Amino acid sequence: MPVEPRNDASPTSPSKRLIVLSGPSxxxxxxxxxxxxRRHPEVWLSVSVTTRAPRPGETDGVEYHFVSDEEFDRLVAEGQLLEWAEFSGNRYGTPRRPVVERLAGGDPVLLEIELQGARQVRENMPDAYLVFLAPPSWDELVRRLTGRGTESPEVIRRRLDTARVELAAEKEFDTTLVNTSVRDVCDELLALMFAPSV
Known part of the structure; x- marks a missing residue:
């Protein structure tokens, strides 16, 4: 599906090297x-820190840096997080230094974060390009969440409540991509990331 960036996307951004991908759980x-x-290993993905426990198959330092509540408190107090938010009873945050260093080195950077975090990145780095990933339909989102089998009904209910709020924030983003095809979404994101300077 074609991407139509909103008119308020920053025209002065030197490039869209910092892409923030957000959307409902x-x-x-x-x-x-x-x-x-997999397709473009040169794209640097920021690995978030989180206070939640690892899910089966997850590895510390790969999907997330898993930390204690005390360690997370220290990172916040020392200003070491570009953004952080609480989601479903756990906290998540993006380490600031690696992002700044990669951007300074000219690398394309991708952040996969929740709505609260995306808003904070918008404030801290106005040149960031915010992409909202939307489900094909509400029913499909419900199916995906309940089909995971990794969370309790109460956690799923909280995620769905949060998803309603997140979907309402779509207009805050520069572009919306509907995830009907992973390949198509990846093509659109890569086109944004590697687009000529405007």
Whole structure:
């Protein structure tokens, strides 16, 4: 599906090297990111820190840096996080220094974060290009969330409540991509990331 960036996307940004991908839980952000990294390993993906426990198959330092509440408090207090937010009872954050260093070195950077974090990045780095990943439909999002089998009904209910709020924030983003095809979404994201300067 064609991408139509909103008119308020910053025309003075030297490039869209910092892409922020956000959207409701279960929409497929992680799947899209894995495919982009498979096809273009030169795209640097920021690894977030989180206080939640690892899911089966996750490795510390790969999907997330898993830290204690005390360690997360220290990172926040020392200003070491570009953004952070609480989601479904756990905290997530993006380490600031690696992002700044990669951008300074000219590398394309991809952040996969939640709505609160995307808003903070917008404030801290106005040249960031925010992409909202939307589900094909609400029913499909519900199916994806309930089909995981990794969370309790109460956690799923909280995720769906949060998803309603997140979907309402779509207009805050520069571009919306509907995740009907992982390949198509990846193509659109890569086109944005490697577009000539405007």
């Amino acid at each position: 279960g929409v497929g952000k992680s799947t899209v990111v894995k495919e982009i990294r």
